[in-house]
Amino acid sequence: MTGAPHEECTMKTVKDYIRTIPDFPHEGIMFRDVTTLFADPRGLRLAIDQLLHPYAGVQVDKIVGLEARGFILGGAIAHQLGKGFVPIRKQGKLPGKTLSQAYTLEYGEAVMEIHEDAIEAGEKVLVVDDLLATGGTAVAGLKLLERLGADVIGCAFVIDLPDLGGRRVLEGLDMPVHCLCSYEGV
Numbered sequence: 469m470t471g472a473p474h475e476e477c478t479m480k481t482v483k484d485y486i487r488t489i490p491d492f493p494h495e496g497i498m499f500r501d502v503t504t505l506f507a508d509p510r511g512l513r514l515a516i517d518q519l520l521h522p523y524a525g526v527q528v529d530k531i532v533g534l535e536a537r538g539f540i541l542g543g544a545i546a547h548q549l550g551k552g553f554v555p556i557r558k559q560g561k562l563p564g565k566t567l568s569q570a571y572t573l574e575y576g577e578a579v580m581e582i583h584e585d586a587i588e589a590g591e592k593v594l595v596v597d598d599l600l601a602t603g604g605t606a607v608a609g610l611k612l613l614e615r616l617g618a619d620v621i622g623c624a625f626v627i628d629l630p631d632l633g634g635r636r637v638l639e640g641l642d643m644p645v646h647c648l649c650s651y652e653g654v
């Protein structure tokens with residue numbers, strides 16, 4: 469490589485496909501927007517391949533996706549592994565009998581729900597979402613899965629915001645965490 473413009477490296481990373489929108493949904497929040505990653509076929513494939521990488525050869529029975537962007541990633545991963553997909557949704561969206569769990573996140577409070585018959589005790593599940601910030605969403609999901617007796621083998625995210633501490637919280641629960649990229653600051 470001589471550094472000449474025509475020799476520019478074209479290998480993009482997952483992070484290269486993510487855009488940042490300042491002050492969304494509130495002033496001071498740097499919103500890490502994965503719609504640009506999902507919209508690009510190479511970006512989407514790269515993200516799915518990299519999310520799956522640590523789980524090659526590992527037994528997984530179901531993929532659990534956290535609303536909303538975890539549904540897109542989790543659905544693609546479940547399809548790739550030939551496994552079923554289970555959604556954890558915001559309150560009031562699931563039609564069957566549910567378990568509920570309240571939680572706080574970077575910019576608010578909410579309640580997550582899962583169908584009580586979605587997972588059998590002892591099933592091995594992988595939890596997927598686009599982004600780990602405070603960890604409130606993921607911990608709420610883990611509490612729901614624990615109540616169902618699921619065996620959670622790990623949590624996979626595209627983005628980690630380390631300054632918000634979610635990774636430390638999950639690792640403090642002895643939960644293996646896999647993230648593809650991170651953004652310092654908030």
Ligand SMILES: O=P(O)(O)OC[C@H]1O[C@H](OP(=O)(O)OP(=O)(O)O)[C@H](O)[C@@H]1O
Nearest residue numbers: 535536537573574600601602603604605
């Ligand atoms: O680690 P936390 O502090 O809990 O934050 C992470 C969560 O926040 C975002 O979702 P959001 O709650 O904005 O909901 P949406 O995906 O339905 O828009 C993101 O997709 C994660 O699910």
Ligand SMILES: Nc1ncnc2[nH]cnc12
Nearest residue numbers: 498499500501574599601
């Ligand atoms: N900064 C952020 N960007 C995108 N989604 C988020 N969820 C919580 N914090 C977020």
